[in-house]
Amino acid sequence: MSIIKTVISAILLLVCTVGPIVATLVYESSRTRDLTAEILARTPEKGNFSPRYLKVALGEKIKLRVRNVDTVVHGFAIPALGVDAGEIKAGHYAILEFTPEKPGKYDYYCTTWCSEFHLQMRGVLEVTAR
Numbered sequence: 001m002s003i004i005k006t007v008i009s010a011i012l013l014l015v016c017t018v019g020p021i022v023a024t025l026v027y028e029s030s031r032t033r034d035l036t037a038e039i040l041a042r043t044p045e046k047g048n049f050s051p052r053y054l055k056v057a058l059g060e061k062i063k064l065r066v067r068n069v070d071t072v073v074h075g076f077a078i079p080a081l082g083v084d085a086g087e088i089k090a091g092h093y094a095i096l097e098f099t100p101e102k103p104g105k106y107d108y109y110c111t112t113w114c115s116e117f118h119l120q121m122r123g124v125l126e127v128t129a130r
């Protein structure tokens, strides 16, 4: 009887410790399966957006994950495309989905004052005709 209790305890312990980790990984991979790109956000003196240039094809559905890997709040917006993630807290990320309808070069930039070099925190999304 005590062996059964021990086995059940071991199984419950595994489910309670490994279960949430597995569930998190499965959830994360399902959310990011069709990701176009990941953009890391840091103040310009610590690395700026990375990458700062992205090229996509017209008509393609874009799914960006903007990950704030910094210690301050950042923002992310592509005003010409009506895309705005709002504030992204340190250690957090935002997922943005949109489909550009015209080719062109679209500036993206940080929308939250994050450092004295904040105005340099920008990049370009180029949408090319097929």
Ligand SMILES: [Cu+2]
Pocket (backbone or CB within 6 Å): 074, 075, 110, 111, 112, 113, 114, 115, 118, 119, 121
């Ligand atoms: Cu900023």
